[in-house]
Amino acid sequence: MIYTVTLNPSIDFIVHVDQLEIGALNKMTQDFKLPGGKGINVSRILKRIKIESTALGFVGGFTGTFISDWLTEESIQNQFTTVADDTRINIKLKSGEETEINGLGPAITADEIADLKAKFSQLHPNDIVILSGSKPAGLAADFYEELIALVQQAGADFVIDTTGAELFAALPAHPLLIKPNNHELAELYDTSFSSIEDILPYGQKMLQDGAKNVIVSLGGDGALLFSGDKIYRTNVLTRPLKNSVGAGDSMIAGFIGRYAQTQDVVDAFKWGVACGSATAFSDDLAQADFIQELLPEVEVKEINI
Template structure:
């Protein structure tokens, strides 16, 4: 069973204003409301490729109810801890440019956090847990690390995708894979990466610190996979009209893990992962299985030496 953890989920309001004027009354067109958060994006991609998952985290108020209802409509199971207040709504505003306004959810308390840890008691060695995104107000950085510890104590497989400090502090629990982008990898070690050789140096440092595999996404330059066996593979990206890159990285990670669980084949898993990232980039939402399959022929995976 796949579990996804989204500690700080959101509803994204996607809206457009013609001739926007700051400080004036502006009227939008029809707005779209979509559930968001890295773990939720992963659950959505897994559902699209026929894999079941259960979404965990915190929700509050009518906005939290909306998130649960939308996941239910998609056929995705959830076990969120319900807290006081409201889950945040983020605004994605398109005018002549694109502007994002991210709000803050209500704080959780220690009882909520303890209840969340109790929800992890059902994990077994047959499960994989995606620990993604950032903490919600009311949590401490150590809580994130303790989640990783609890996952490993339960014998489950751990996948981590978060900010630099969260990733670095969880490496001692030997996650199956971490997925920084090129900028984030440099940020982790306070360096500016200027070449593939630089990427290799610091990806391997993550492995030395505990990561089993490292997938470095590079935007238009594709991705590089560093495996636990010492092999290195590169993949290009598919060509198409980009609608939104939101959730592309989450889709890539979800697809990689799911395909590797099926095949134990690193190059094939990377090919599917790159196609899934492209499918989401070319879609209004998370990419569908049909588009992923269509894009596969564009993806070339090569074994490289660095």
């Protein structure tokens, strides 16, 4: 089983306004309410490529019910921990450029933390746990490390999609996959890149530091995969860019979903790129037929250095 963990989910309230005027009355031209959170996005894409997962995390109040009901409607298993405070609402205001206003998230009690951790007792050695996204205020700085220790205790694999100190702290535990973009990778090692060749030693260094597989997304230049002593690069698919929210989560879903089936990192990389690109070219998360349309266009080539 694949488990996704979203510690600070949200309702993403997407609002379109033709021309925003600060200090004046503005009327929406269109709006959407969607379940938000990186792990939740992963579960939703996994379902669309016919891979089962179980969503874990904290939800509370009427906003939390909206999220759990939505996943149930999509036939996605979820075992959320119910918390006393309301799940946050994030506003994505689209008027020319996008402006985001993100909620803080609920305060989490000791009993609620214990409830979430207790769910890790169901893990088995063949399971994969995907840890991703921000933490609500009040959780310990090393909370991801605490969860990783529970995953290791069960003999399961884990993926971590975060940045900075939390990502570095996870590397000695040998995550199955990490996915920094080129800017995040440069920040991690306090450097800068002026070419693809500059990135290669640092992707290899993340393997040396403990990661089993590393995907570095390059924006409009495709993506790199570092695995063992091999480096692979994909081509760039061409469609109008519509949506950056969830593209990275979709890439992780495609990679891990396919890897769980085949144990083939190159094939998994191809699926990851197709899923990530399909979301980037869609108004919301990618649909299955669009992912299938893009798969034949993805080319993966080994880089020799």
